[in-house]
Amino acid sequence: MSNLVQFPGTPSDRALNDDSDRPHAEAFRDIESEVGDLDRMGEIATDLIMHCSATEDSSHNLELATFAVWQMSKMLKEFRKNYHKRYQGEEIAS
Structure with a gap:
């Protein structure tokens, strides 16, 4: 019964408590x-x-407006950098 719906890319033997998606x-x-x-x-x-x-x-x-756009650009760069660090499991200082 557990194999009724098979999602693409999901092995049927994958455990439900698999933690591989936890970092993401x-x-x-x-x-x-x-x-x-x-x-x-x-x-x-x-x-x-x-x-x-x-x-x-x-x-x-x-x-x-110029400041807001500049600040937003700076924030986006920092956001992207921190996201990748978090995804790799690194701690981010608050």
């Missing part, structure tokens, strides 16, 4: 707050860019 699952769990931060920074950047393009005298908003 933990890596995804650990990035929750970073994903939220990236999403929010993207919203801020988008909103600021939209407001900057709507008016001519919005140099302050343009500066903020």
Whole structure:
């Protein structure tokens, strides 16, 4: 009965308590707050860019938008680096 549905790439003799997916699952769990931060920074950047393009005298908003895009780029690079470290089982300093 346990072999009724065979998923591609899943050996039928694989144990249900196999921990081979644990590092990947933990890596995804650990990035929750970073994903939220990236999403929010993207919203801020988008909103600021939209407001900057709507008016001519919005140099302050343009500066903020430039900073937000720069910061988001920096955050994405760090995010990717940390994700790969977590996937490999390395500890990440909070």
